[in-house]
Amino acid sequence: MYAVITTGGKQYRVEPGQQLTVEKLVGDVGDTVDLRPVMVVDDAGDVTTGGELAGRSVSATITGHERGQHLRVFTYKNKSRQRKRRGHRQHHTIIRIGEI
Numbered sequence: 090m091y092a093v094i095t096t097g098g099k100q101y102r103v104e105p106g107q108q109l110t111v112e113k114l115v116g117d118v119g120d121t122v123d124l125r126p127v128m129v130v131d132d133a134g135d136v137t138t139g140g141e142l143a144g145r146s147v148s149a150t151i152t153g154h155e156r157g158q159h160l161r162v163f164t165y166k167n168k169s170r171q172r173k174r175r176g177h178r179q180h181h182t183i184i185r186i187g188e189i
Contacts (some may be wrong), residue, residue: 092189093129094147100128103147103186111178113154120151121187130189148187155181 091104097112116122123146130145141186157179164173 090130090132091189092127092131092147096124105146105186107186108152108183109149109186110155110181111182114151114182114183114184116151116182118151118153120169122151122184123147124149124150127189135186140156145189147189149184150187151182152185153183157181161184 091102093100095101096114099111099112101109101111103109109188114122127136127145127147130142147154160177162175162177164175165171
């Protein structure tokens with residue numbers, strides 16, 4: 090059994106028990122979150138999509154928070170000696186998928 094969910098502007102194919110790193114979710118470690126919307130559910134070949142999934146959600150448990158890799162952002166304007174260097178690290182949440 091698997092489902093396709095949307096969170097953080099991205100779509101993920103998930104199965105029960107799977108551990109997944111997604112964009113930051115609000116909550117503490119150990120909290121349970123309901124992920125909506127559910128796009129597709131496949132239960133042993135029986136595929137459900139669209140309006141039939143209006144009330145469905147996927148439950149997940151937050152197992153940790155982390156930050157992504159460091160990115161360097163450099164802005165430059167020629168002929169004026171204008172330079173700016175910044176860094177950025179995105180916040181991520183690690184979740185474990187429960188029931189679909």
